[in-house]
Amino acid sequence: MYDYAATNPLTYTDPNGLTVRSNWNFFWDWVLERGDELRTYGYSNYGPNTVEMEEMMDSPGANYMRQQFRKNNCQDVTDGGYSTLRAYYETIMAPNSTPFQIGGFIYTAKNNGDGTVTYRVYNQASLYSFFLHIPFMPHKPRGGMFPFGGNINQYFEWIEPTP
Amino acid sequence: MKQKQLYALLFLLTCLGMTGCSVKNEDVPGSYVLRYPYATELLLLKSNSEYIQLVIIDSDTAALTNRGKWSYRHNSELVLENALRVDNGFGQLDSLYAQPKQGGSMFPIEGYCGDIYIVRNEDLGFKYERIDDWK
Numbered sequence: 001m002y003d004y005a006a007t008n009p010l011t012y013t014d015p016n017g018l019t020v021r022s023n024w025n026f027f028w029d030w031v032l033e034r035g036d037e038l039r040t041y042g043y044s045n046y047g048p049n050t051v052e053m054e055e056m057m058d059s060p061g062a063n064y065m066r067q068q069f070r071k072n073n074c075q076d077v078t079d080g081g082y083s084t085l086r087a088y089y090e091t092i093m094a095p096n097s098t099p100f101q102i103g104g105f106i107y108t109a110k111n112n113g114d115g116t117v118t119y120r121v122y123n124q125a126s127l128y129s130f131f132l133h134i135p136f137m138p139h140k141p142r143g144g145m146f147p148f149g150g151n152i153n154q155y156f157e158w159i160e161p162t163p
Numbered sequence: 164m165k166q167k168q169l170y171a172l173l174f175l176l177t178c179l180g181m182t183g184c185s186v187k188n189e190d191v192p193g194s195y196v197l198r199y200p201y202a203t204e205l206l207l208l209k210s211n212s213e214y215i216q217l218v219i220i221d222s223d224t225a226a227l228t229n230r231g232k233w234s235y236r237h238n239s240e241l242v243l244e245n246a247l248r249v250d251n252g253f254g255q256l257d258s259l260y261a262q263p264k265q266g267g268s269m270f271p272i273e274g275y276c277g278d279i280y281i282v283r284n285e286d287l288g289f290k291y292e293r294i295d296d297w298k
Contacts, residue, residue, distance in 0.1 A: 071236075072269070077266060077267055078266040078268050079269070106284050122252030139287060139288070
C-alpha cells in the first residue's frame, strides 16, 4: 500500500484510480440503490487490506480519533463524533478519496488492555448527508415510491497499537 | 469557468458552516432532549458536574435512568462518563442500550443564535436540543 501510494499515503495519491473508481461506483450504488445496504470494512467481507480501509486508517478522521483517545487518558471512548464540517476542511483537497466520501462519522475507541486499541467508525450515506444536512432532507430507507438515494450504512473496524 | 463556479460554491458552503459560535462553560448546564425515531432521551446537565440521563423507549412503558459526571472541554466538547448509548450508529436501537458504557462519550456542542445543541450523531441528525435553563 505504501508503494502504491508513491511512498506518501497521507496525500491519498491513487495513481491507478482505484478509489476514484470505487467511490464513483459507491456513489451510483447509493443513487440507484444497488449492492449491499450495510458495508463493512476491516473484519468482514471487504477484508482489512482494501484501499478504502487503508485510506480511512491514514485519514485525518482517524488521527482525530487517536487524539481523542489520548485526551481521554487512553480510556475507552464509547461514543464520539468527527464532524462533517471538520471532515470537509480536512479532506477537500482529496475529493476522490474514501475519507471525503465518508465525511463526518461517529466512532468508538476501545482499549483492549493488551497494548492495542480497536477503532470502529459508523457512517450513513443518505440524502440528508449528501445535501450537507439541510433540514427536512430525509434519511430514506431503500425502495418505496422513489427508489433512489436510499441509505447505505458503512462500518469500518481495525485494531492498532495504543498510541 | 466551471472550476471557478465550483470553488465559489465550496467557499459559500464553508462560510455557511462557520456561522455558529462557541458556547461558554456556564451556559452548558440545563435540560436537553433528543428524539430518536424509536425513543426519547432527556439529558439533564447539573451545574455540580453531575448528569442524569432518562431514556424512554416508545415500545416500552418503563424508563431508563442513568447518572454520572460530565465535563466540558475546550469550549467545544461535552464529555459524559459511563453514559447510555441508545442508538447503534445506524438509526436503530442498540441491543445493549440499557447498559451504561464504561468510558467517555464525547460530543461537540454548537451554539447558533443563542440556542445550544449537543451533537450526538450528525449523519443521522441526532442532536440534543436545549429545552430550558434548569440547572
